[in-house]
Amino acid sequence: MSEPETTPIPLRHTPLHDRHVSLGARMVGFAGYDMPVQYKEGILAEHLWTRAHAGLFDVSHMGQCFLIGPDHETVARALEALVPADIVNLLPGQQRYSQFLNAEGGVMDDIMVTRSADPAEDGTLMVVVNAGCKDTDFAHLKAHLPNHIKLIIAEHRALLALQGPEAASVLAKHCAGADSMAFMTGVSTLFDAIPVHISRSGYSGEDGFEISVSAAKVVVINERLLAHPEVKPIGLGARDSLRLEAGLCLYGHELDPTTSPFEAQIQWSIQKRRRQEGGFPGFERISRELTEGPHRKRVGLLPEGRAPAREGTEITTLDGVKIGTVTSGGFGPTLNGPCAMGNVETAHSAIGNKVYLMVRGNAMPATIVAMPFVPHRFHRA
């Protein structure tokens, strides 16, 4: 007999679930989905393959939606009421990173927003949100968008990420001109004869693309991409080590409802007009941090030894005074050594500052360093 209240909610499957299993992936629960953490070759090999060739990631668990209004400015202003990025001045086909902020200026989620490149779709924004936040994000949008803006949750769309230096040449064989797209732009096009939306973006620090396609067609696209010798399937384990080396924030680690964009050092994503005009939740705090600086900030940490410092590790001064906490930490396969990110008090956050990481009771020397740990290789226009 099972108690209804203790019955675990079954993990959801992406349309590629069976394929991951048949490829020999090790599946784990992540944000309510049964997802591949690694395939047979393992995280190290998958990570290094992505940096050298092209890795294919199933990110269909992420949330995709469309905001549709009568024209670009109307829909952009509606979204700007919830996020601090300049959406009004997005050009057709341009993509921007932003965050849903709460009234205290804390990050509820980080998102990617793309203005449709198609003049016939003027007034359409595509928004991609984190899997673990999508239900609350969509409820947040529903509750706050004015009536004349329609929210369409794209439940039946899958999402693939193709990342790595050979991603562009591979994708161009299926999507003509993909290799000439600029970083952070998107376009609706055909993959062979299949309608897709592709953007030149990703979260590995490498050049690459995200491919949004109907769930019914993603299996075909996945197979055609895997058929290229340059492409291998990559799990969530390497996705995490790639983004850590790239110094990119992950919601639930570097970002949470108490952390502001300034603390997370993603204030570059708040454009000048929004800093001056405000008009988004938490503007008071953002405005104060703009002039005074935040009390704490995200830094890169390079341990001197070989031992990784994991999330939750205490960061202290050389006198043993606690100044912060590691938010993500592990082993960087490309770096061939440990690296970490953490929040530290601003007074102790200077690049080059020496600190201790308290790993299993031992004070492990580390240096605060500039990020990324591995240089980005985005395709800038």
Add this chain to the structure above:
Amino acid sequence: MGETKYTEDHEYIRIEGDVVVVGISDYAQSQLGDVVFVELPKAGKKLAKGEEAAVVESVKAASEVYAPVSGEVLEVNAALEAQPGTINEDPEGTGWFIKLKLSDASELSGLMSEADYKTYLASIH
């Protein structure tokens, strides 16, 4: 080569007289994935059965390795520091962790034989 015994936590010990060689099983390394760091105790340290003997870190996470039996650390496999991947490649051979001088040989009877361990692995899958 002496007899090898296993724990439910997937450590093995190879019995060589009153000295035992301790490491993690092939199953354990396959579950951990790529090992990138190992922290070993110092020679001379006295470990009680069940006490943390070492820490092994994969790309994803850190895991403790417990002393399967009580004893004094005679030697550690210092080569693992530079080549932690040896644990993945040859866990029950060159990927050993520590050698212990047994303090209570009767503790050996509580461990699984190789055949029992295989049955145990089948039972947890």
